[in-house]
Amino acid sequence: MKPELRVALLGDGFMGKAHSNAWAQAPHFFDLPYRIRRKLICGLDTPLLHQTAAQWEWEETATDWRAAIERDDIDVIDIALPNHLHAEAAIAAARAGKIVLTEKPMANTVDEARAMVEAAAKVPNLVWYNYRRVPAIAFAKQLIDEGRVGQIYHYEAAYKQQWGADASRAATWRMDPKQGGSGVADDLLTHVIDTALYLNGPMKEGVAMAATFMPGRQVDDAFQAMIRFENGAMGAIMSTRFGIGSKNAKSFRIHGANAMLGFHLEKLNNLEFLDFTEPSTEQGVRDLMVTDLKHPIFGNFWRPGHIIGYEHSFIATLAAFLDALSKDEEFHPNFRDGLAVQQVLAGLQQSAASRQWVPLQPSA
Template structure:
């Protein structure tokens, strides 16, 4: 929905697996439903396997492909680098792109360590002075029901927040013979369920409540210590699992609320079960990703005879993002959160504003994950979440 005078934003994306496919759908779709200040050009997708990345480019709608991410940064027709690779390469790619004057969208968690995340934030702050923007991809913020939940809390309709419960449950590795993929190796992924799933509920709960986690008391567990090596499954060779399978922790928030968090890949029967409930002295709300077009809301200020949780169907044009899509009652899906994410990023770039969540937000989540790991490893009880270094 642009014309020839609209400036072009050339996108180069590193990675073409699960997240690459989700991001490709967003870039491909966003201009068809939202009025944008810039035209999206899906310039190039990058991956190490020549045949695989060529096939991905043809399937996902990219007009060219590369086998070295450095080429994305060198190309004049690419203005934004979208980082959808495993965590061990986030810092290198993002920093190089920012230093070359390219905007950056980086998948979560921002990095594999606090040190890497801090360095990335430093690069983002330097680049911002030249008008270069950076955003971390916590896409669940852009589910309309989750954004509506944040608005309800910000309006004070829950009153003083008392208690938060957040869980993210999957079951894709319950089989002990599931191979030792990259997500189960610390040197590539940084952490297991904690970083993959826990990062989402840490960010989303803080986004909804407006409060940040200040201290934690945690435990983590690896149930299956060894798994078959993917490249040697025929001869029975196995390798060590070096990340957590489950992470659980208590938390205190800086606004006075208390919270519980649970992230597990061993919740048999649960496929992608994220749920957050927030309780205040004037009401409560609950969001469940498996019913992502709904928000449960309880208003404790109403007449006692009619109090109870109300199911809000978040499909009205007045709801966040929804007006660009379908008539009321026609629900959205997981993929739309990514479309909303890139829509907001495009507007921030065009309007010279700071897109959220920022790399500072990504570092703050990394600091929470670090505190959880330290508490669990040391059996240390309560551990404070460190304040980010001044950048």
């Protein structure tokens, strides 16, 4: 019989739902090396907590996440709390010897992230940068690693949403710098940075600027930067909550010596590809459907052409983590990868304040 993992999920909001679905669905799509027991979900004492527990078949509910971490009948702590609680919860869980998974951003500061890495040095850990497990993004990584793209000259990426332009959304914790961090940089740019590090490697230096468009708001509404990567590529990255017309538009475009790649999250089953090695009369952007059984990850879900959605990236991330856990292998993205994102973010925030180019610490 497979060993059992008893899971406690801290948080019952939007990400709590995404994580609950992953824990529930992963055994149906992947031959997991463990039996998953959804033991406990923790949140505020509201109807939402009990509704979420019932809907996703969590055995128990609790309102004290610190007490949940100390329980002997819990093996895994999955953190989907507001950003300012990630470090405290993750460090406590690691010190209690738990397997630790945490939502992004990993922390609100580099110092917090470093403390998390140190605390979790001897326990398996994960940061939920789930977009790495979108099949189209994983296929882009495969093409780059195989040399199909060649030397990368330009890396352009953005993450645009529009809800920040709605003044009525001011009450959300994401608009409170004490809870949500700096704003859109912590919320969305961290995803952009992680995908860039995953596909194109460490960043060498950058210059950035931030903007707050809503009067009285204490966090940034938009953030953009120019980057020089260690491989020599030029980069332009940005995130905004004022991208009118964009509900959840994460995208990138990569121009290399041999090819161009393009991705749009709102069409997440597709990858744009232009092969520059073909005769000029035959070159054109192909809109590849990354839904074949031979494509990365996709074959675990459906038959060719049967598209997947946002939630499948969480399922695939969890399955890959559990596979690595069973083999005692290092998993990525882990806390060290999360620290690398925080180091880049901190450097860019320093640049936005000083209006100067700054060095960006590479992955370590």
